[in-house]
Amino acid sequence: PPANFSLTTSTLTANFTDSSSDSDGSIASRSWNFGDGSTSTATNPSHTYASAGTYTVSLTVTDDDGATNSTSKSVTVSSGGGSCTPSGTTLCNGSQVSGLSAAKGKWTSTYKLVVPAGASNLKFSIAGGTGDADMYVRLGSAPTTTSYNCRPYLSGNNETCTFAAPTAGTYYVRVRAYSAFSGVTLSTSFTP
Structure with a gap:
């Protein structure tokens, strides 16, 4: 089953949406690793990081036949007020x-x-x-x-x-x- 997900960020919080699919069955389980030692088995988890930085997030999916597949993406979170850029006043x-x-x-x-x-x-x-x-x-x-x-x-x-x-x-x-x-x-x- 091809593993895939999308993400959005707001300051230190990242929201993940699983878009994995299985052509001959269904996704039985998911295992997320957020790159900071935290994990989740939720379908669409949200995770708040303790500090700003870039983390590698991996998702491993298992289908109803026991086959597995993994994918990874980088997520960058900041402690500022979103996408603020200081300029002028x-x-x-x-x-x-x-x-x-x-x-x-x-x-x-x-x-x-x-x-x-x-x-x-x-x-x-x-x-x-x-x-x-x-x-x-x-x-x-x-x-x-x-x-x-x-x-x-x-x-x-x-x-x-x-x-x-x-x-x-x-x-x-x-x-x-x-x-x-x-x-x-x-x-x-x-x-x-």
């Missing part, structure tokens, strides 16, 4: 933007980060450089001096906004110069 999980600067009373560009449902431990932080920068974070639209979800408002440039159980959506972050600053790094991260 679009941030991804784990992004860093360095060299931020602004004159007193001015804002940096507005950066945005899409946070998926089920994410946790969302964190925005700024650090380094000189001057006094203030970070503002807001869900749904760009923050202002009077409308924001988080504004640490500390002296210096080391500030962090943490959301333990964030609402899914697009978060906007920008940095305002309490006094002129330069060389500041903005970092983002979350657990998918």
Whole structure:
């Protein structure tokens, strides 16, 4: 019986669909090996990997006559928010933007980060450089001096906004110069 399967991925989870066939009978059993030490005998299993990477997944099928056949495919999973690619002002999980600067009373560009449902431990932080920068974070639209979800408002440039159980959506972050600053790094991260 020719063994075959297809797969889709979403962050660290891979979903497998068995498409094996047997011309003179039926598939009696299946044995999946997910390449990380885990196995399954389900027809269309789903497997969540512990860490990002590329794994070799093998499927062995046995038909009602006892004949077997195997096939293998590579699956690549990532811990990021799917197929996010950082560009311009679009941030991804784990992004860093360095060299931020602004004159007193001015804002940096507005950066945005899409946070998926089920994410946790969302964190925005700024650090380094000189001057006094203030970070503002807001869900749904760009923050202002009077409308924001988080504004640490500390002296210096080391500030962090943490959301333990964030609402899914697009978060906007920008940095305002309490006094002129330069060389500041903005970092983002979350657990998918």
